[in-house]
Amino acid sequence: MIYTWTIKLFAGLPERLGTAQLILDLDQGQLTASELKSMIARENSDHSSLLSTCFVARNHAYVADGETVQASDELALLPPVSGGEELAEGGDKNMSDSPRFVVTSDIILTEEVLAKVIVPEHGASIAFVGTTREWTNGKRTVRLEYEAYEPMAVATMSQIGDEIASRWAGALCAIFHRVGVVGPAETSVVIAVSAPHREHCYEASRYAIERLKQIVPIWKKEIWEDGSEWKGHQLGPWNPIAGLTAE
Incomplete structure (x- = not known):
């Protein structure tokens, strides 16, 4: 067969x-x-x-x-990641019913992402905004092009949200990530976190961006004036399966 x-x-x-x-x-x-x-x-x-x-x-x-x-x-x-729950549908503006984890080709509005985690029982919230940097090591970036394995990005973003809620007593997290072309100074990712106290917000926000780079299957291609290159994880050896064992 x-x-x-x-x-x-x-x-x-x-x-x-x-x-x-x-x-x-x-x-x-x-x-x-x-x-x-x-x-x-x-x-x-x-x-x-x-x-x-x-x-x-x-x-x-x-x-x-x-x-x-x-x-x-x-x-x-x-391949190694460089880096959102459900692919955002065009025209869906009902924020209360929409997911907290989104991969989208649309422009990301920071205040909309932040609104997803602000709740009465939390006294602190914070938003991390990642944008395209124009110059890196003397090279001018014309644009970035992001690609995602979207169903798996849904699962791993949700995993990060669960990890944060477990580590910081009910903290909430929302992550929106762009795919497609993102020009200089444009937003590629927004991570919003809320918690009862501010120190947990700072800690959880940093945790979220580092975990995103470690496990979420989103890649970026840097387009320069004289060439291009797919960029992978740049924080050391990338091993998203560390700790996994064969069944």
Whole structure:
């Protein structure tokens, strides 16, 4: 019996491999994540070094190399992240009914994100706003282009919200992240946090942005005057599956 495997690709991978998804017809319906990566690397030997830095996602969650994946799973190969719950629908302005975690191609308004976490029982709130920096190490950035694996971004943003609520006694978090083109001085991400006391707001806000960069599958491509490059995690070795063990 032949099993058809479909593996979605993101960020610089489609450009390198020339396709947005890989289709493999194999006589195996089950592999470990490591075996799947090795098979992909053998089929694309010119890019094996890049593929070795990637991680496998199964049904919108990272998996350790020793974990089992199946042909029937939704699978993706994810390069290092640089970096929102549900893709925002155009024209939906009912903020009270809309989600607190959003990936959107629309302009993000800080006050709308902040309004999602302000509640009577909390005495402090804070908003972190990330914008496109024009100059970096002497290079002028013309624009950034963001891409997201949106269903998985939903899951990992929600995970961050749960972690914050657990660590800081009921603190609330909302995160909006742009995809598409974001020009200099334009907002790419807003993280709003509220808590009973201000020190928890500061701590939770920093935690949220660092976790976003660690685990949320959002990538950015820097477009300069003389070239471009996909940017990955820049805070040291990126390992979103640290602590995961094979089932």
